[in-house]
Amino acid sequence: MLFHALRSAARGLLARARSLWRGVTRRDEVESEMREEFAHHIEMRAADLERTGLSGAEARRQARLEFGKTDTYREHARASRGLRSVDQLRFSWLDLRLALRMLVKHPMLTLVSVFALAVGIPVGLAPSHLAKALERPIPGDPDGRIRAIRFWDPLTSSVAPTRYADFDFWSDELPAFAAVAAFRSSTYAVGAAGAPAAAAAGAQLSSAAFQVLPVPPLLGRVLSDADAAPGAPDVVLLGHDLWTARFGADPAIVGRTIQVGRVPHTVVGVMPKGFRFPSNEQLWLPLRIQPASAEAQLAPVRIFGRLADRITSERAQAELSATGLASLAEPDETRLRLQPEVVPFGLLYAGVPRGGLASMPEFRFVRLLTLGLLLVACGNVALLLFARTASRLRELAVRTALGASRARIVSQIFVEALVLAILAAGIGVGSIDWALRHVNLAALAGETALPYWLSLGATGDALLRAVGLAALSATVAGVLPALRITGKGIQQGIRYGAGRSGLKFGGLTGALIVADIAVAVASVSLAIGIADKAVDPGEAVRLAGIRADEYLSVELTMLDDGVSTGGPAAERFAARLASAERTLVAELEREPGVVSVTLADALPRMDHRSSPIEIEGVEVSTVGGPRWVRTARVDPGFFTALGQQPLAGRLFDQADADSGRATVIVNSSFVERMLGGGEAIGRRIRLGPRAGEGDWREIVGVVRHLGVNMINEESGGAVYLPTAPGRINPVLVSIHASADPASLIPRVREVASRIDADLRMGPARVLSDVYQGDWYLTLAIASGLGLLVGVLLAMAIIGIYAMLSFSVAERTREIGIRAALGASRRALVAVLLRRSLIQIAIGAAIGLPVAWFIVLEVTGNGESDGSPITAALGALGLGMIVVSLVGVAACLQSSPSDVAIQAGEALRRGLAAVRSRRRPHLEAPKTPMRERRTSPAMGPFFPVEADPRYPRARGGRSSARRSLPVSGHVDQIGAAGQRPAASHHDPSSPGSARAVGRASIPKPASSTITGFEGIDTSARPPIQWCRPAAPRNGRPGPARCSPCPLPTRSAPAWRPACV
């Protein structure tokens, strides 16, 4: 039974779809068949009628009459085939052509709208695009079966390092993986014959790496199991870039010997161009680890593998969770809470939960924010389209009269918006894609190039979503105004023929301008705040008592031998590094002009590493997660070299570094923010896995705040860990010079290369220039914000302008009458501007707290302690002033000229309105609902002149009088305080206001009257509103009059009775 019902429903649906398809695709054929069928019917009927005795002509006439209106039935027939709705929504080529013509016809509007959407759509697209890019399979993994295995620390929400022991354990215990491999990255000194060694990024790969990622080599072979065996010959695999750059793309390179560090290695192969696994490496060595050594077991390696056939990620995860972690020789309690996870390769590096970016609440917030921005952009475009469409109201009215349905017109406007949006999406996505391909991002981003597998360029998926967003934008920007306009506007357009009487875009305009201004205020403040922090060179000198311009920072890297990890070789390397660093410090201190030399992994003003922290006796918040501090590993002489004295406790001594005593020094911000200003000395802290520390450490000293990041040197708690030479690589050498520190750079290079040929000198700069070194980030943020601010401000200005133009157009009659009645131009402008000014004020007021939050958050980098408030306030104030000035300028720019342009036209229409009062059906002026609501409360007003002489005062100088045709005498209105003549007006009768209006304007002798009698615009007569008093003893009391009120919020526009 159910089967039959389902089958019959399916057949019905199929039949409908077939019929609809035929109606849409073979419209003409269907139409002509219908005509033929009707004709046949009428003919048959006529033949029947003829047989009853009617004449041929009469029979045909009768048959046609009986059939009825063929057009109507054809329409009904189309409707019954479900074709009418298709007709209405049909996007014809005509629509498209019209849309394209509109693009050309209004170039400014096109430019601005496309610009807004070309920014908005990619911004809306970016978050999910990035999220997807992180999870995409890496090159060389077409079936997407490569996964990384990592540790996730739920307490700190970060990735914890996996150890060699874990790799060893899992490679035997995980049948879900066909192969598991490990790698570790490093920097190596690669020497060609006869040329000095140069640094190259490389990785040590375990033997299964090329089973997991089977990329064939360009030359020779890849690394094999035998290469990793202990005692095997040292071999190296080269990357394409390194091969071409250092070895001239020598085709006979395979088999040759090159120097890696101090050890000769035989080249076994060259990898193809574009292969830079795991991130941006160009050199691969076998990963050789002495499994016996406990230290080697702890060596951090990254682990990845290939899922076995028909094994899903979830299954592998379940297996991994069941298997657990390797047990280490030395128990580590932090490992107890670590969760092993199977993740896409891209998430091996990113500190993102297993679910990907999309599972992070922050990400959802950012996505909402970007969609919000897109919506604001769409709203602005909607406003522009509304303006453009409103100017075509007449055309739309005519089309409606000719039978175009509302849906038809809406779809036409939608197509126009869609063309704009698609164009914008194409330009936006295309230009970003182009930039990603052609602009050297690595150069822009300094040394932190994007991993080779992270492709942010446009993909098919991204394009599809861009089209989706474009359609969404077109719906918001096109359908909204179209619905608005086709509501009542069309009817009014027909009636008035004027095109735009009474059209308003509702509250949306106001909301949009408020939103634009708010976002603009927030972004301007932010941009100013950042620019202020990052660029001001004067600020750079003054820093916690350290003369930053006297310190030179030099980065030194000891290039890796790449022979093995752990065991005696690694110890030899550390010893060599330590000795080189000690010698270097000693030699540099002997240089003339050098006051002191010290080593650290981060110097003041530089971006210090962040690390989660646990303070003994303080519970880790389960809601907000752990607290974070900045950390630096420093030489015992670090603070002395920087001229710092302890504020409490002591500084580090050599024993702290050498003996590995678990001590730390914290800065004053740390004490204030983390310890609430209490006693710090003797308390114990523990840093999270990122710093590689798991032990409790005792605070032995407190120092001043030295600056821990580049954006804001004022705030931020910091923890300093003691370290001995040989443990940091690369290391930063801080040299305090008595004179120009930059002049020491060549000398440092010379000394470094003399001490050890593998000691590479990286960037060297004076501490006061650190900001300039980080310019790219600042530049990127500032230019991004600048663009955003520009777009938003432009939109706000356009919004204000469009709204004012509307406002002027919509109130043309009112303006005319006000002008005719003597309102000064200033008063008119004030009336028109008030709304915009209020909107600007509201926008700024909303933007302020948002901006406040953002500025504090960004410039304080989440660690603000309130000190940047003055700076933030300044930035906010400035931002608000800039935006408000621009907004007001837009108002002033647009309205007076509009008023001037409209004045003549307005006057003419205003007077035409007066004339039209003769016609009963137009007697009641069309007033907006709001006014109608408020009018009864005002009582039956009627206007009178305050000055008894006034009716006879004739304004000879009135331009209106000279040049404009006017109709109607107004000179019969009674004088102030007098009741108008009984013949004209009886205040006790209902509807007296209308009565006086009608009675006081006698039928003109001709349609054109040469004078506007009774009104002298130059004299600006005070027009009054009078309310008749309650009748007393059956007689009307004296009228109470007051000056014609200025528009108020409750009665914003003029009152019709005030003529």
Added chain:
Amino acid sequence: MAPQAELLPGTLDMVILKAISLGEVHGYGVLLRIEQISKGAITVQQGALYPALYRLEHRGLIASTWGTSENNRRAKFYHLTREGRHRFDQEKASWKRLTDAIALSLTATPREI
């Protein structure tokens, strides 16, 4: 001529289906056949027939082929589809139930209460 009967809303389709079920017929023929089988009691507004025919065709209850009519002109002939026949049977049954029920209630006498 029998007195005219008003077609209840929704019953036109059923009558048309009946007319077509009696044999393949063109549009005008449907009209004549309805008059004939109702003995002139039901007349359908001529033009109004066609939207109903197209609606039934759209739903797949009837199908059409082009052929030649009595006056040697090309005409569209309608026939019932299997689906249409099935639907017609259903409607007929449900109509019978309805009319029986109404007839029963209208012939009720006080004694039956």
